[in-house]
Amino acid sequence: MGKVVIPIGPQHPALKEPENFVITLDGEKVVAAAVNLGYNHRGIEKACEQRTYLQDIYLIERICGICSHAHSTAFIQAAEEIAEVEIPRRAAFIRTLIGELERIHSHFLWLGVAGHEVGFDTLFMYSWRDRELVLDLVAKLTGNRVNYGINTLGGVRRDISPEEAAEIRKVIGALEERTKYYLGIASEETTLISRFLNVGRLSKEDALRLGATGPVARAADIKRDVRKDDPYAAYGEIPFDVITDTHADVLGRTLVRVKELMECYKIIRYILDNMPEGLISVRFPRRVPEGEAFSRYEAPRGEDVHYVKSNGMDKPERVKVRAPTMANAASVAHMLSGGYLADVPIVIAAIDPCFSCTDRTIRVRDIFRGSDSVLDWPALRDYSIRWYRENGLDFSGIKLFGREIG
Amino acid sequence: MVFKKLINWARIKSPWIIHFNTGACNACDIEILATLAPRFDLERFGVLLKGSPRHADVLVCSGPVTLQTKDRLIRVYEQMAEPKFVVAVGTCACSGGVFNGCYGVKGGIDSVIPVSAYIPGCPARPEAIIDGIVKLLKSLKQ
Numbered sequence: 001m002g003k004v005v006i007p008i009g010p011q012h013p014a015l016k017e018p019e020n021f022v023i024t025l026d027g028e029k030v031v032a033a034a035v036n037l038g039y040n041h042r043g044i045e046k047a048c049e050q051r052t053y054l055q056d057i058y059l060i061e062r063i064c065g066i067c068s069h070a071h072s073t074a075f076i077q078a079a080e081e082i083a084e085v086e087i088p089r090r091a092a093f094i095r096t097l098i099g100e101l102e103r104i105h106s107h108f109l110w111l112g113v114a115g116h117e118v119g120f121d122t123l124f125m126y127s128w129r130d131r132e133l134v135l136d137l138v139a140k141l142t143g144n145r146v147n148y149g150i151n152t153l154g155g156v157r158r159d160i161s162p163e164e165a166a167e168i169r170k171v172i173g174a175l176e177e178r179t180k181y182y183l184g185i186a187s188e189e190t191t192l193i194s195r196f197l198n199v200g201r202l203s204k205e206d207a208l209r210l211g212a213t214g215p216v217a218r219a220a221d222i223k224r225d226v227r228k229d230d231p232y233a234a235y236g237e238i239p240f241d242v243i244t245d246t247h248a249d250v251l252g253r254t255l256v257r258v259k260e261l262m263e264c265y266k267i268i269r270y271i272l273d274n275m276p277e278g279l280i281s282v283r284f285p286r287r288v289p290e291g292e293a294f295s296r297y298e299a300p301r302g303e304d305v306h307y308v309k310s311n312g313m314d315k316p317e318r319v320k321v322r323a324p325t326m327a328n329a330a331s332v333a334h335m336l337s338g339g340y341l342a343d344v345p346i347v348i349a350a351i352d353p354c355f356s357c358t359d360r361t362i363r364v365r366d367i368f369r370g371s372d373s374v375l376d377w378p379a380l381r382d383y384s385i386r387w388y389r390e391n392g393l394d395f396s397g398i399k400l401f402g403r404e405i406g
Numbered sequence: 407m408v409f410k411k412l413i414n415w416a417r418i419k420s421p422w423i424i425h426f427n428t429g430a431c432n433a434c435d436i437e438i439l440a441t442l443a444p445r446f447d448l449e450r451f452g453v454l455l456k457g458s459p460r461h462a463d464v465l466v467c468s469g470p471v472t473l474q475t476k477d478r479l480i481r482v483y484e485q486m487a488e489p490k491f492v493v494a495v496g497t498c499a500c501s502g503g504v505f506n507g508c509y510g511v512k513g514g515i516d517s518v519i520p521v522s523a524y525i526p527g528c529p530a531r532p533e534a535i536i537d538g539i540v541k542l543l544k545s546l547k548q
């Protein structure tokens with residue numbers, strides 16, 4: 001029998017986001033898989049260059065609705081590094097607290113989606129019901145369920161009162177009980193184990209070679225966590241363990257995530273016990289001095305990297321985002337090949353894909369010359385000036401802060 | 407006439423939806439899923455999430471339409487059987503929102519296909535989504 005090529009996506013019941021996987025099948029076996037990204041490319045990085053740093057926070061939070069705090073913190077850390085602003089300790093603690101609450105909500109979300117992908121909808125309903133507890137808490141602390149908007153340049157926007165701290169402890173206690181139950185399901189439930197074991201294998205060597213990050217890497221026994229390796233916010237002084245697993249398959253990724261939840265509760269309790277007094281934000285200059293910075297953040301999905309370059313104005317000259325799913329996308333193609341068609345949804349879901357984070361590569365195809373090339377920086381700049389001129393916006397001749405912008 | 411009324415009654419009691427992310431940041435998508443989860447339980451209005459556009463009555467879209475998803479959105483819309491309704495969830499889906507003017511974005515959902523109901527919010531809260539869907543069902547009654 002010949003090989004069959006089937007497309008999965010952009011609209012597919014197993015995918016929550018528009019992306020496209022081209023699966024080559026030999027019978028039931030997947031022999032090759034290719035990942036096509038770009039359906040979610042909106043042009044955020046370019047839009048960031050047209051807004052001030054403060055406006056960028058709003059936009060950057062909307063790179064991804066699930067790890068919005070991760071992106072905004074990573075961006076702000078870079079801006080603060082360029083401006084040489086040190087945030088108060090209390091602000092760093094609150095940022096860490098919200099970051100961990102976000103990790104809890106994201107891991108619960110993943111657990112539900114993973115259950116849904118293998119037809120275990122009860123797990124989906126259970127974990128999404130428990131997830132509402134975190135969302136209620138976050139809504140109380142920040143005013144929003146999903147895009148929190150608590151970060152600001154030079155600190156955070158809201159303080160945490162003792163009553164709110166007591167509320168957090170209560171919710172964390174309830175969630176801890178539930179997490180123990182899920183840990184029991186993930187490590188003892190035979191149907192789930194037989195569905196997850198040896199599915200989507202990624203050995204330690206392959207994970208290192210393909211640049212896997214986050215729980216995918218940690219499930220392959222790679223002890224890599226930005227919170228430990230390059231501590232930011234308040235992680236330097238918080239004791240916690242980096243969870244690793246040796247299964248190197250979907251089961252390992254599930255165990256890593258559920259055990260990480262337990263670490264989250266530990267971190268949050270430590271933060272509440274040791275929350276320093278003081279200011280929650282400091283003044284941030286309107287114009288950021290010239291310079292560049294590179295910032296890392298351990299998002300729920302892995303390492304999130306932001307690069308910001310400033311040219312001394314109130315808007316960044318360049319913002320570059322490398323989201324964790326981008327790093328894991330290469331391993332998906334590897335994990336899929338050799339498996340079965342029925343395992344494709346869960347293998348894709350096991351990296352906890354977030355394609356709205358990922359789709360930001362700039363690749364310009366010149367349809368007139370038929371070439372498919374990556375533009376360098378001056379060429380891209382010329383292209384954007386030309387594009388705006390053709391669309392009725394001509395900046396040539398306008399000077400801003402003594403520099404020609406067009 | 408009676409037959410038509412019966413069909414409409416059945417339709418209002420079981421509006422099956424299909425969810426298509428046209429380039430959203432995921433926030434609206436997880437809120438749509440949260441609406442289907444036990445806390446908000448949209449299923450009590452007969453709403454069921456379906457995998458194929460051919461089985462669905464309501465197309466729930468989130469996010470601004472990116473240039474890449476535009477053709478696919480039209481294709482999904484055309485695959486749906488008549489009568490079909492489109493609900494735009496979130497500010498981006500209503501107007502393009504914060505992404506308006508980005509080079510990869512076409513605009514709101516209504517710049518590509520006709521929209522029956524708009525649910526604003528960034529992201530739209532589950533309560534707002536329920537309200538929007540119920541309002542759409544009410545308008546079907548008439």
